[in-house]
Amino acid sequence: MEKKNIDWSNIGFGYVKTDKRFVSNFKNGAWDGGVLTEDDTITISECAGVLQYAQTVFEGLKAYTTEDGRIVTFRPDLNASRFADSARRLEMPVYPEDKFVEAVLNTVKANEAYVPPYGTGATLYVRPYMFGSSPVIGVKPAEEYQFRVFTTPVGPYFKGGAKPITIRVSDFDRAAPHGTGHIKAGLNYAMSLHAIVTAHAEGFDENMYLDPQTRTKVEETGGANFLFVTKDGKVVTPKSNSILPSITRRSLMTVAKDYLGLEVEEREVLFDEVKDFAECGLCGTAAVISPVGKIVNKDQEIVFPSGMEEMGPITKKLYETLTGIQMGRIEAPEGWIVEVK
Numbered sequence: 001m002e003k004k005n006i007d008w009s010n011i012g013f014g015y016v017k018t019d020k021r022f023v024s025n026f027k028n029g030a031w032d033g034g035v036l037t038e039d040d041t042i043t044i045s046e047c048a049g050v051l052q053y054a055q056t057v058f059e060g061l062k063a064y065t066t067e068d069g070r071i072v073t074f075r076p077d078l079n080a081s082r083f084a085d086s087a088r089r090l091e092m093p094v095y096p097e098d099k100f101v102e103a104v105l106n107t108v109k110a111n112e113a114y115v116p117p118y119g120t121g122a123t124l125y126v127r128p129y130m131f132g133s134s135p136v137i138g139v140k141p142a143e144e145y146q147f148r149v150f151t152t153p154v155g156p157y158f159k160g161g162a163k164p165i166t167i168r169v170s171d172f173d174r175a176a177p178h179g180t181g182h183i184k185a186g187l188n189y190a191m192s193l194h195a196i197v198t199a200h201a202e203g204f205d206e207n208m209y210l211d212p213q214t215r216t217k218v219e220e221t222g223g224a225n226f227l228f229v230t231k232d233g234k235v236v237t238p239k240s241n242s243i244l245p246s247i248t249r250r251s252l253m254t255v256a257k258d259y260l261g262l263e264v265e266e267r268e269v270l271f272d273e274v275k276d277f278a279e280c281g282l283c284g285t286a287a288v289i290s291p292v293g294k295i296v297n298k299d300q301e302i303v304f305p306s307g308m309e310e311m312g313p314i315t316k317k318l319y320e321t322l323t324g325i326q327m328g329r330i331e332a333p334e335g336w337i338v339e340v341k
Contacts, residue, residue: 001112008120011155013286018151020110022103025133026093026145034103036110040150049132049142056186057086058129060285061247063108063151063340065118066328071340073108073126074326076101078247083128086183091141092130101338104128107149108340114153118327121156157287162319164293164308165205165282167221169271170195173212174222174242181219181242188244192222206282208295210271211240218269224284225249228269228277229314231305235262236277238269248322249283254333255321262314275302279312289319 006016017040024034049055059079066072080097087094104126108115116122128149132142172195175181180188192207199207208226211217218226218238225246228236235256237249256262274280280292293308294301306312311319324330328337 003115003117004113006114006116006153008116008122008153009155011122011153013154013157014152016114016152018111018114018153020107021148021150022107024095024099024103024147026147031093031095031099031147034099034147036106042146042148044133044146045135047135047137049134049136052136053132053139054185054187054190055090055092055132055136055142056129057083057090057092058127058184058186059083060184061104061126061128062123062285063115063126064123064326065115066326066337067118068328069118070328071108071112071115072326072328072337073104073340074338075247075251075336076104076338077335078250079104079128082184082245082247083130086185087130089180089183090185092132093145095130095147100128103147103149105338105340107151111151112340114151116153122153125152125154127151154286157290162287162289162291162311164291164304164306164310166203166294166296166308167206167208167292168199168202168204169295169297170199170207170209172207172209174209174219175212177211177213177242179242181240182244184244189222196222204296206290211242216270216272218271218274219243221282224282224287224290226269227252227281227283227289227315227318228274229279229312231276231278233262233314235264235314235318236269237264237266237283239266240268246283248285248288251336252283252289252318252322255318255325258333259321259330260314260317271297278304279306279315280304281311281315281318288323289315291315
């Protein structure tokens, strides 16, 4: 298929309407078969559950062109599983995991002309989401829901390379100890908006959230999981019931252990020990790894030995290995790469 006439290297990280999107409705206790449509608008009641009580969950993944010209997605089965967990937590009907993957692949296939060519640094971002569509005025779950998948081409998250960022320890809490921090719900991101806007206004790139109960343990940023490297080369990630289980982070830990032969550890990480780490990064779909050069906690500044100019050596190896797997330059573990046919 002939590609769209797009300046792939300069499209930025934003929304571009593509030709097709997938829509399926839940009514009378069952999901319909779903359909691909050109209509990018949504018509719902003014009293819809999503508008009144924020009953919505979503996922984010990418499709891209590999070195040998295939269009693929990365571990969509894990997105399907996490999406199901999110739905259950908000009392929403689970969209079948196999149908979720099928909808993602079919939507990418229908928008094949928008999948950026290999080597441009751009990808096709895929956004599956679900929301309560029927009227709800009392506080209770909606009775009807809509599941949708849209795509948008996005440019490289970091233009000119990934320079280490500066983050601050936030005064705000991201999630309650037994709340919804472990699921991908829209309400979690709405809560983080004020914190990120104020962080940017004060000259920081991101927030580090600590656990709300004791404010002594590292959690996440609100959009990415943390990854640390010790001075003796061990890869450590924080463990908490209120952290979203990042697919990128889980994949990087496998890469660290099985491809690079590094020791890995998922455990509680005290903020007091952060100053002793050699490297720090943020793991997420958009950038894979964003290197962190400095963390500020009021009057305390932690500058990692890896510095403010480039990724630390182990973080860089992790990044290059995982992106190599995604782009087909390195053989992937079984089931990680799913081709769009």
